[in-house]
């Protein structure tokens with residue numbers, strides 16, 4: 001494992017989302033956040049790489065949930081994060 005790339009930008013259904021590192025997230029329980037009014041994902045830069053990747057996946061799910069107006073509950077987002085983070089793609 002390793003070599004994870006954190007992209008600068010992500011496009012979801014034509015919506016461009018900027019990925020930024022923010023060392024002063026004030027959220028009490030999260031290591032990242034999605035700002036739907038600004039189309040920005042912020043990630044705590046102090047996290048280890050694998051945790052950064054999990055936070056990125058979490059915030060991407062948050063963005064999809066918002067853009068497609070799915071209405072996922074936060075515990076469902078956490079479960080999708082767990083499933084997608086544990087996914088291995090190989091051939």
Ligand SMILES: [Zn+2]
Nearest residue numbers: 058062074077
């Ligand atoms: Zn969340």
